[in-house]
Amino acid sequence: MKPTRFLPVLSLMAAMALTSNGADAPPDPKKAFGRPIVLTPDDKPAFDAPPAGFNVRRKDIPQGRLEMVEYDSKTVGTKRRMQVYTPPGYSKEKSYPVLYLLHGIGGDETEWQRFVTVDAIFDNLIAEKKAVPMIVVMPNGRAQKNDRPEGNIYAAAPAFANFERDLLDDVIPAIAARYEVVKTPEGRALAGLSMGGGQTLNFGLSHLDTFAWIGAFSPAPNTKAPADLLPKPDEAKKHLKLLVLTCGNKDGLINISQGMHAYLKEMQVPHAWHVDGHGHDAAHWGSSLYYFAQNVFR
Numbered sequence: 001m002k003p004t005r006f007l008p009v010l011s012l013m014a015a016m017a018l019t020s021n022g023a024d025a026p027p028d029p030k031k032a033f034g035r036p037i038v039l040t041p042d043d044k045p046a047f048d049a050p051p052a053g054f055n056v057r058r059k060d061i062p063q064g065r066l067e068m069v070e071y072d073s074k075t076v077g078t079k080r081r082m083q084v085y086t087p088p089g090y091s092k093e094k095s096y097p098v099l100y101l102l103h104g105i106g107g108d109e110t111e112w113q114r115f116v117t118v119d120a121i122f123d124n125l126i127a128e129k130k131a132v133p134m135i136v137v138m139p140n141g142r143a144q145k146n147d148r149p150e151g152n153i154y155a156a157a158p159a160f161a162n163f164e165r166d167l168l169d170d171v172i173p174a175i176a177a178r179y180e181v182v183k184t185p186e187g188r189a190l191a192g193l194s195m196g197g198g199q200t201l202n203f204g205l206s207h208l209d210t211f212a213w214i215g216a217f218s219p220a221p222n223t224k225a226p227a228d229l230l231p232k233p234d235e236a237k238k239h240l241k242l243l244v245l246t247c248g249n250k251d252g253l254i255n256i257s258q259g260m261h262a263y264l265k266e267m268q269v270p271h272a273w274h275v276d277g278h279g280h281d282a283a284h285w286g287s288s289l290y291y292f293a294q295n296v297f298r
């Protein structure tokens, strides 16, 4: 690893001020990505990089299925789409836990699959008994009538906030109606990359009665201020089974997750804080998902 210049740990207040530009502030991506990256001694890997081939399909193991599912969104007033992975041997005789996996600002329901070959990651881990069989739901987090990533993708930031109701009122019930799923918080995980990482923290930490497992990978400036998100840290300690926060040390958005880590540490909320050598990129997200997949629902 390259030597890093360590600066003093940011004070909690300074970290929080850096963290949030408010969910409603007009996004300025240049400014957000252009902040100087200031690393602290805490900002180091919490787990190993995945082995070579971790997301490459293998012919010699059982395969899960990917399907594109349409659901009625009362929230948006349209039919919307989500990509769903069911594990090898999926059977209506069993109940499966569900991981809801959220994409970034330029993405859609196909992004996670395109970036890291989600089905291969899970098929491989399940074959090696390193992950429990689960359903992975990849919805479209841009909850507006035209939910394609077109034009100024940053202008759709409010639709990512609107997705909270779509997820809770439309997506989760549609999944429960179509698949055999565990219907308790312990059977639901929420994770996401960048804009989806911010959604994960915003929705997950404010709905501890819905999700017990949370993973935010390079969360974006849509992340609410930590103290607003978790005014009662004891509730999180009581309900959460897993909280994973990751970022690359070449990611200009790292101040967001550093601020969240500082708050969680100060409030003694157990969490994994992982910083690797990647940027705001698929290598980081694949690695983070590989780790999260092995620790969720355990």
Ligand code: FER
Pocket: 027, 028, 029, 030, 032, 033, 103, 104, 105, 106, 154, 157, 193, 194, 195, 196, 220, 221, 222
């Ligand atoms: C911003 C910079 C980046 C922002 C969002 C992003 C809402 C999201 C990036 C991504 O999802 O990859 O200022 O504001």
